[in-house]
Amino acid sequence: MEHIVIIGNGISGVTTARHIRKLSDTETGSAQAKKITIVSAETEYFFSRTALMYIYMGHMKFEHTQPYENWFWKKNRIELKKGFVKTVETKSKTLHFADGDTLQYDKLVIATGSKPNKFGWPGQDLEGVMGMYHKQDLEKLEKYAPDNKTCKRAVIVGGGLIGIELAEMLHSRHIPVTFLVRETSFWNGVLPAGESEMINKEILNNGIDLRLGVNLKEIKADENGKAKSVIIAETGEEIACDVVGLTAGVSPNIDFIKNSGIETGRGVKVNRFLETNIPDIYAVGDCAEQHEPIGQRRPIEAVWYTGRMMGETVAQTICGNRIEYKPGHWFNSAKFIDIEYQTYGWVFGERGRPEYEKHFHWMHPDNNKCITIAYHKDTNQFLGINTFGIRMRHEFFDKILTEKRDVNYVLEHLADANFDPEFYKLHESAIVNQFNEENNTNIKLKKKSWKRIFQTS
Amino acid sequence: MKNIQKIGLGLFLAGLGIFISLIFLGKYDVSPQLLDDIISNKGIKSELFINDLKSNVVGKEFSNPFTFSSKITSALATANETHKQNNEWDKVIWSKPHSFAYELAKSAGSGPIKENKGLFWWLTFGLGIIGSLMFIIPQVITLGPPGIKNNSIWHNSATNRGWIGWFAFVFLVGFYILLYFFPDYIVNWVYLVDPISESISGNPASQWFLYGFLYCVVMTVMAVRMYIKYRHNKYQVLRTTSVLFFQIVFAFLIPEILVRFEKPWYDFKNAFPLDYDFFYSWNLDQLINSGGFGLFILIWGIILTLVIVPVMVYFFGKRWYCSWVCGCGGLAETLGDPYRQLSDKSMKAWKIERWLVHGVLVFALVMTGFTLYAYFSGAQDVLGIKTQTIQDIYGFLIGSIFAGVIGTGFYPIFGNRVWCRFGCPLAAYMGIVQRFKSRFRITTNGGQCISCGNCSTYCEQGIDVRAYAQKGENIVRASCVGCGICSAVCPRGVLKLENGPEKGRINPTDILLGNDVDLMDLVNQK
Numbered sequence: 010m011e012h013i014v015i016i017g018n019g020i021s022g023v024t025t026a027r028h029i030r031k032l033s034d035t036e037t038g039s040a041q042a043k044k045i046t047i048v049s050a051e052t053e054y055f056f057s058r059t060a061l062m063y064i065y066m067g068h069m070k071f072e073h074t075q076p077y078e079n080w081f082w083k084k085n086r087i088e089l090k091k092g093f094v095k096t097v098e099t100k101s102k103t104l105h106f107a108d109g110d111t112l113q114y115d116k117l118v119i120a121t122g123s124k125p126n127k128f129g130w131p132g133q134d135l136e137g138v139m140g141m142y143h144k145q146d147l148e149k150l151e152k153y154a155p156d157n158k159t160c161k162r163a164v165i166v167g168g169g170l171i172g173i174e175l176a177e178m179l180h181s182r183h184i185p186v187t188f189l190v191r192e193t194s195f196w197n198g199v200l201p202a203g204e205s206e207m208i209n210k211e212i213l214n215n216g217i218d219l220r221l222g223v224n225l226k227e228i229k230a231d232e233n234g235k236a237k238s239v240i241i242a243e244t245g246e247e248i249a250c251d252v253v254g255l256t257a258g259v260s261p262n263i264d265f266i267k268n269s270g271i272e273t274g275r276g277v278k279v280n281r282f283l284e285t286n287i288p289d290i291y292a293v294g295d296c297a298e299q300h301e302p303i304g305q306r307r308p309i310e311a312v313w314y315t316g317r318m319m320g321e322t323v324a325q326t327i328c329g330n331r332i333e334y335k336p337g338h339w340f341n342s343a344k345f346i347d348i349e350y351q352t353y354g355w356v357f358g359e360r361g362r363p364e365y366e367k368h369f370h371w372m373h374p375d376n377n378k379c380i381t382i383a384y385h386k387d388t389n390q391f392l393g394i395n396t397f398g399i400r401m402r403h404e405f406f407d408k409i410l411t412e413k414r415d416v417n418y419v420l421e422h423l424a425d426a427n428f429d430p431e432f433y434k435l436h437e438s439a440i441v442n443q444f445n446e447e448n449n450t451n452i453k454l455k456k457k458s459w460k461r462i463f464q465t466s
Numbered sequence: 467m468k469n470i471q472k473i474g475l476g477l478f479l480a481g482l483g484i485f486i487s488l489i490f491l492g493k494y495d496v497s498p499q500l501l502d503d504i505i506s507n508k509g510i511k512s513e514l515f516i517n518d519l520k521s522n523v524v525g526k527e528f529s530n531p532f533t534f535s536s537k538i539t540s541a542l543a544t545a546n547e548t549h550k551q552n553n554e555w556d557k558v559i560w561s562k563p564h565s566f567a568y569e570l571a572k573s574a575g576s577g578p579i580k581e582n583k584g585l586f587w588w589l590t591f592g593l594g595i596i597g598s599l600m601f602i603i604p605q606v607i608t609l610g611p612p613g614i615k616n617n618s619i620w621h622n623s624a625t626n627r628g629w630i631g632w633f634a635f636v637f638l639v640g641f642y643i644l645l646y647f648f649p650d651y652i653v654n655w656v657y658l659v660d661p662i663s664e665s666i667s668g669n670p671a672s673q674w675f676l677y678g679f680l681y682c683v684v685m686t687v688m689a690v691r692m693y694i695k696y697r698h699n700k701y702q703v704l705r706t707t708s709v710l711f712f713q714i715v716f717a718f719l720i721p722e723i724l725v726r727f728e729k730p731w732y733d734f735k736n737a738f739p740l741d742y743d744f745f746y747s748w749n750l751d752q753l754i755n756s757g758g759f760g761l762f763i764l765i766w767g768i769i770l771t772l773v774i775v776p777v778m779v780y781f782f783g784k785r786w787y788c789s790w791v792c793g794c795g796g797l798a799e800t801l802g803d804p805y806r807q808l809s810d811k812s813m814k815a816w817k818i819e820r821w822l823v824h825g826v827l828v829f830a831l832v833m834t835g836f837t838l839y840a841y842f843s844g845a846q847d848v849l850g851i852k853t854q855t856i857q858d859i860y861g862f863l864i865g866s867i868f869a870g871v872i873g874t875g876f877y878p879i880f881g882n883r884v885w886c887r888f889g890c891p892l893a894a895y896m897g898i899v900q901r902f903k904s905r906f907r908i909t910t911n912g913g914q915c916i917s918c919g920n921c922s923t924y925c926e927q928g929i930d931v932r933a934y935a936q937k938g939e940n941i942v943r944a945s946c947v948g949c950g951i952c953s954a955v956c957p958r959g960v961l962k963l964e965n966g967p968e969k970g971r972i973n974p975t976d977i978l979l980g981n982d983v984d985l986m987d988l989v990n991q992k
Contacts, residue, residue: 347613403912
């Protein structure tokens with residue numbers, strides 16, 4: 010029986026395992042039968058990494074972050090092995106574990122995810138300095154920042170999605186937070202200026218000490234080797250703190266294969282079939298790096314759903330239906346404290362914006378809802394939308410992007426796109442009116458139509 | 467703000483403490499006149515019982531309800547035993563012993579509470595209400611800006627099955643046991659609301675009036691909490707207003723006002739089989755004997771169950787009843803909201819739920835079938851089973867223990883919809899309609915789910931919402947009461963409660979939107 014070993018029990022690895030099991034759920038004696046083993050050093054069972062913040066905040070317990078009950082694995086004949094893979098020997102198809110144990114595989118899937126970036130800052134490995142990625146990071150945070158008596162101030166370094174989540178976490182326990190962001194406005198490498206500015210305000214309104222355009226110089230230790238303050242590079246200011254969160258992005262967690270002969274760049278190099286240079290070895294999720302970027306996507310995508318999609322795809326290949334990884338239209342979502350964010354298609358910030366990309370920006374007078382629609386300045390083709398504080402329908406925009414509709418069509422059908430809960434105040438007519446005023450158009454908003462909505466599925 | 471909350475908590479606890487201590491106060495003294503009244507009112511023919519009371523109760527003063535009650539219940543039991551042995555069936559007293567003792571105690575009681583109803587109302591209800599509001603209203607500020615604020619729920623012993631939760635559990639269970647089975651111990655509580663009852667229906671309060679009034683008070687206070695917590699979410703605000711309205715107007719005021727006009731007490735929104743005694747012979751007789759209005763209620767009750775309920779479930783899902791109208795649901799969504807995360811999400815719990823809730827529905831229907839057969843045929847028993855017996859078993863097990871003691875008493879331990887999920891026969895009936903013939907679903911927004919689990923954690927019905935959302939599947943489940951909290955707590959805007967065409971409502975998928983179109987077609991269309 011073919012033995013598939015998956016290193017990493019995150020969303021990519023687990024999706025791979027689930028789909029292989031679905032596709033090979035045959036008699037154990039048959040040729041297609043597969044034995045599946047998932048290896049993890051982090052936790053015994055799969056949990057949702059995206060939910061770690063809610064455990065600290067007290068919204069959930071760890072068990073609630075586990076999407077499958079513990080009996081699920083045995084029932085689906087997926088074996089779980091807890092252990093840290095030290096090296097991969099590709100010739101003999103053997104994994105060597107840190108504790109000396111070994112494991113033979115027929116096919117290997119590398120799904121080891123990411124680790125927080127550290128840029129060689131002095132003091133980056135002190136006690137009280139942590140990322141916010143692994144379950145162990147959460148345990149550290151619980152140890153060093155259980156309340157605002159133990160942790161009188163925390164400094165967060167790096168203004169990305171994890172940074173703002175960590176700020177929200179600490180804020181939930183009333184711990185004062187200083188948030189160091191390298192950019193001149195929060196996440197403005199990705200978000201257009203108006204949106205980025207709105208999030209700056211959201212952060213400040215929550216009493217978080219946001220410092221824009223600053224870098225970390227070093228972290229200073231007290232006599233016990235624990236972080237006691239940080240120094241800001243630009244001003245030399247010293248900020249006393251008990252905890253330092255390093256959230257300056259993530260990079261693939263692949264140190265253990267460096268000498269295995271598997272080709273790596275920043276991540277594990279894979280082709281469009283998610284195959285590495287070594288036969289029978291695949292890589293999926295955050296740790297996989299495409300040789301060529303797919304469309305406008307980045308070669309490494311550390312996103313929940315791309316990990317899942319790669320798992321769905323590679324399972325087909327492993328089970329004999331060799332298939333290319335073809336992610337559909339880009340989409341994503343996040344939540345910035347109380348403001349929900351969704352994006353469909355491509356809307357670029359200042360950085361890397363194509364010259365043909367024109368933006369229409371609408372903001373609610375309360376300054377907590379806004380949308381930006383990107384479209385082609387010559388053809389009016391709809392390119393993408395960012396929405397803040399308004400939920401939109403994924404299927405609607407997926408279809409719009411496939412059909413290459415223009416911006417007028419999108420605005421006309423904005424009511425079909427809305428996904429806010431019932432009875433919410435809708436803003437479509439305000440949005441369309443503003444567009445008409447700015448562009449001298451006469452777009453008329455159509456009433457929501459179930460018929461059209463359902464044509465998309 | 468914190469200080470206002472602390473004072474509020476102090477006042478609330480003082481009110482609660484006084485309320486509990488009232489049980490032990492007051493005196494009970496049955497005068498010969500009172501005994502004669504009761505004897506003639508109840509048509510009691512047992513000299514044994516009368517003599518027993520005359521020698522052991524009348525003219526004696528009891529300083530607590532427990533000894534008073536035990537004298538009466540034991541006198542009743544002894545007398546009945548003798549009469550049954552002697553086949554003196556006309557002398558047997560069929561009243562429930564503690565209900566009988568309650569009626570006597572209500573008239574025989576005296577003391578500070580009966581003489582100062584208003585003062586004690588303020589010391590109990592008044593302090594409780596003012597204290598709670600002082601605790602709740604500052605949350606407008608302390609919770610921070612509008613948005614989902616579930617911070618520290620699992621760190622707080624009131625909401626994570628900690629010691630405060632267990633204390634609340636003991637109190638609630640104790641309250642229901644007293645209310646249902648020992649009303650004679652709580653006459654002092656009933657005195658508190660006599661003036662209110664008299665002003666509405668013209669009659670002194672019963673323990674059921676006390677319960678109804680307390681229910682409305684608790685719901686109103688906790689609705690204020692809902693309004694603050696979910697002030698950014700209009701669905702929650704409207705839904706809370708709706709359940710509050712139906713509780714106060716339909717379940718509380720209208721029935722009491724009907725009584726004032728000498729009409730039958732009736733809650734127009736309480737549909738059979740939740741209203742399990744609607745077809746009992748005493749109710750049918752009462753309705754038929756109440757002229758045109760009684761007949762109207764009879765027809766309304768039948769149409770409500772057979773037509774209105776399923777048609778509304780078809781268009782809106784069972785949420786129109788469970789989360790917008792129902793009294794049990796109303797309490798669960800107000801008093802119970804802090805406990806919603808305690809529901810069991812395991813597969814095992816789901817299996818138990820399906821057997822139990824449908825079992826209760828079958829039980830209710832069989833009981834009603836027997837009752838109606840007996841009513842129209844005039845027979846005492848069906849298939850050798852006394853209809854009275856089966857009614858008593860249902861009333862005790864389902865009506866009292868399940869709906870009350872477990873249904874509400876267990877909020878702090880098993881979550882706030884124990885009754886609605888595991889026991890309510892009306893929910894079971896609507897669930898079948900919702901699952902197989904309805905426009906309602908919770909739509910999953912393509913591939914946006916990140917499996918965080920907030921939806922499942924805060925589902926009061928114990929539905930593993932995430933299991934569907936992370937597969938890109940709509941949630942179509944018999945048990946969903948459409949409270950909308952899964953949608954509210956979702957950090958990524960994945961869930962939306964909708965009424966739409968039936969086609970495509972149930973959409974099993976293996977590959978989610980966003981991946982390769984060919985792969986989606988290949989895998990999903992089997």
